[in-house]
Amino acid sequence: MLDNLSATKVNGGWHKQYSHISTSTHCQMRFAIFLPPGASQTNKVPVLYWLSGLTCTDENFMQKAGALKKAAELGIAIVAPDTSPRGDNVPDQDSYDFGQGAGFYLNATQAPYNTHYNMYDYIVHELPALVEQHFPVTTKKAISGHSMGGHGAMVIALRNPKSYSSVSAFSPITNPINCPWGHKAFSLYLGDDQMMWANYDSCELMKNTSSDDFLPMRVDQGDADSFLIDQLKPENLTAVAKQINFPLTLHMQAGYDHSYYFISSFIDEHLSFHHSHLRS
Numbered sequence: 001m002l003d004n005l006s007a008t009k010v011n012g013g014w015h016k017q018y019s020h021i022s023t024s025t026h027c028q029m030r031f032a033i034f035l036p037p038g039a040s041q042t043n044k045v046p047v048l049y050w051l052s053g054l055t056c057t058d059e060n061f062m063q064k065a066g067a068l069k070k071a072a073e074l075g076i077a078i079v080a081p082d083t084s085p086r087g088d089n090v091p092d093q094d095s096y097d098f099g100q101g102a103g104f105y106l107n108a109t110q111a112p113y114n115t116h117y118n119m120y121d122y123i124v125h126e127l128p129a130l131v132e133q134h135f136p137v138t139t140k141k142a143i144s145g146h147s148m149g150g151h152g153a154m155v156i157a158l159r160n161p162k163s164y165s166s167v168s169a170f171s172p173i174t175n176p177i178n179c180p181w182g183h184k185a186f187s188l189y190l191g192d193d194q195m196m197w198a199n200y201d202s203c204e205l206m207k208n209t210s211s212d213d214f215l216p217m218r219v220d221q222g223d224a225d226s227f228l229i230d231q232l233k234p235e236n237l238t239a240v241a242k243q244i245n246f247p248l249t250l251h252m253q254a255g256y257d258h259s260y261y262f263i264s265s266f267i268d269e270h271l272s273f274h275h276s277h278l279r280s
């Protein structure tokens, strides 16, 4: 059952927020959906799933990215889930890069995190099924995200290439097994077995992707991003893409940092990119 929390008209369409009990994360989850003008049971629209980064909720993207005008024009619905399970019963840590607000879009295997931290199953299976049941959308999907959410979008698309028509990311964590954010999250959520970690690493997954499973991928990265060198490492992803001819386009953007100012500067291009593939 979905509980409607808000409904706001914007750009001729509707921004709505919902909460529901999740069977994947065993707690109440929140998500936001933008429905473009004219979306109805007789005019279903495709969906872009947006995965946000560390510390975000369902609100950051919808309020700060400036995406809704273009999405309205192109006739694309956008679904923005929360970034982790939340609540008093959900184990947490007093840090911005682990626990609530930092679910890393994986299924945790380690106690005490493995009961609730199942964001991979939530995003891949539960949420699309719920959205397709309750809203006027088709089964055509694209996926995008920022930073930790860029990591999530790329991992999910690489592991489920037939489920998404295209994938994009802003400032993604491309190689979490080789950066401090990834090391911390993966060791606590997944334990010491580094074979498990590779299942959630875009570079490792891309290395093992056959050309039948290639899907269009666009990445934008600001060169003034303070996390670029230690955490994000886009050069590791482009090196793999080059080796196997994966259809990745990386746009290095001069002067931009890690913030939503950067995302809002290029979100229209990402929406047009996804639109061109959702249509075909």
Ligand SMILES: N[C@@H](CCC(=O)N[C@@H](CS)C(=O)NCC(=O)O)C(=O)O
Binding pocket: 052, 053, 054, 055, 056, 060, 064, 096, 146, 147, 148, 258, 259, 260
């Ligand atoms: N030190 C920062 C790191 C977190 C951060 O930069 N989060 C990015 C994603 S990795 C973000 O989108 N923050 C929320 C916002 O800008 O609205 C903080 O604690 O705010």
